Amino acid sequence: MNDMTDGYMTADGRKIGGVVMELKNITLKFGGVTAISDISFDIREGEIRAIIGPNGAGKSSMLNVISGFYIPTEGEVWYRGARRPQMRPYKVAQMGIARTFQNIALFDGMSVLDNIMTGRLTKMKKGLFAQAGWWFTGAAKEEDEHRAKVEKIIDFLEIQNIRKTPVGRLPYGLKKRVELARALAAEPSILLLDEPMAGMNVEEKEDMCRFILDVNDEFGTTTVLIEHDMGVVMDLSDRVVVMDYGRKIGDGPPDEVRNNQDVIDAYLGVAHD
Numbered sequence: 001m002n003d004m005t006d007g008y009m010t011a012d013g014r015k016i017g018g019v020v021m022e023l024k025n026i027t028l029k030f031g032g033v034t035a036i037s038d039i040s041f042d043i044r045e046g047e048i049r050a051i052i053g054p055n056g057a058g059k060s061s062m063l064n065v066i067s068g069f070y071i072p073t074e075g076e077v078w079y080r081g082a083r084r085p086q087m088r089p090y091k092v093a094q095m096g097i098a099r100t101f102q103n104i105a106l107f108d109g110m111s112v113l114d115n116i117m118t119g120r121l122t123k124m125k126k127g128l129f130a131q132a133g134w135w136f137t138g139a140a141k142e143e144d145e146h147r148a149k150v151e152k153i154i155d156f157l158e159i160q161n162i163r164k165t166p167v168g169r170l171p172y173g174l175k176k177r178v179e180l181a182r183a184l185a186a187e188p189s190i191l192l193l194d195e196p197m198a199g200m201n202v203e204e205k206e207d208m209c210r211f212i213l214d215v216n217d218e219f220g221t222t223t224v225l226i227e228h229d230m231g232v233v234m235d236l237s238d239r240v241v242v243m244d245y246g247r248k249i250g251d252g253p254p255d256e257v258r259n260n261q262d263v264i265d266a267y268l269g270v271a272h273d
């Protein structure tokens with residue numbers, strides 16, 4: 001295991017801490033398809049770690065391994081100094097890992113507020129019976145606390161004016177922001193974002209970039225994001241993993257990977273041996 005106490009300073013003067021998660025020799029197969037082939041990298045406390053690569057490179061699959069949704073065929077996931085055992089996705093959520101999806105996964109008929117509240121489910125201590133005796137058992141007080149947390153996130157992401165709106169009526173860019181809000185409602189220590197800016201116009205992208213940076217700044221949230229827009233990756237990320245055909249072809253600060261010949265070839269669609 002790597003040293004948990006070391007770290008580095010970013011170009012913009014942020015302190016990045018020790019290793020929070022380490023992926024060791026991860027291979028993931030779906031029948032005959034090898035989505036991930038023997039990939040190792042680490043994620044450090046407080047950093048914004050990007051995963052980039054052409055379509056079908058295995059990026060979403062990797063995020064699913066990190067989130068615990070997929071169990072790798074080979075390899076190990078280490079989390080905060082211990083090997084993570086196989087566990088159900090909700091257990092991983094309780095460990096402080098929250099995510100957004102490449103295809104938005106919200107409840108269209110429910111309000112923005114209620115959608116974000118679902119992000120707190122893993123935090124709710126009182127079970128069904130307590131909810132039945134709502135007021136007497138303290139479930140009411142607990143609900144107030146959850147609401148207060150959620151309202152704070154709503155303010156932070158500047159979506160007060162749509163809090164009662166059914167999500168299905170929102171434009172795409174705002175839906176993505178609500179998804180981010182729901183992930184933040186779980187107060188994650190690692191936030192996973194699968195193409196948070198895909199399909200957005202320039203203005204929406206700028207907003208989303210600002211929020212990702214603000215979240216990192218305000219809560220120190222370690223963030224792993226998949227992104228296609230190289231400009232965004234260069235602006236946002238501290239270190240970048242580059243994937244191509246399930247393999248890792250680059251890993252380092254954005255400036256370094258941008259000048260890596262394998263990365264340039266992959267993006268220009270140069271044939272592989």
Ligand SMILES: Nc1ncnc2c1ncn2[C@@H]1O[C@H](COP(=O)(O)OP(=O)(O)OP(=O)(O)O)[C@@H](O)[C@H]1O
Pocket residue numbers: 030033034035053054055056057058059060061062102
């Ligand atoms: N559940 C699955 N069952 C079978 N094959 C899968 C599954 N999920 C992904 N794959 C395959 O694994 C490979 C990697 O897919 P993945 O979705 O991880 O790529 P990606 O880098 O996220 O691509 P994109 O940029 O298009 O989102 C692809 O060949 C894909 O078809």
Ligand SMILES: [Mg+2]
Pocket residue numbers: 059060061102
């Ligand atoms: Mg994907």
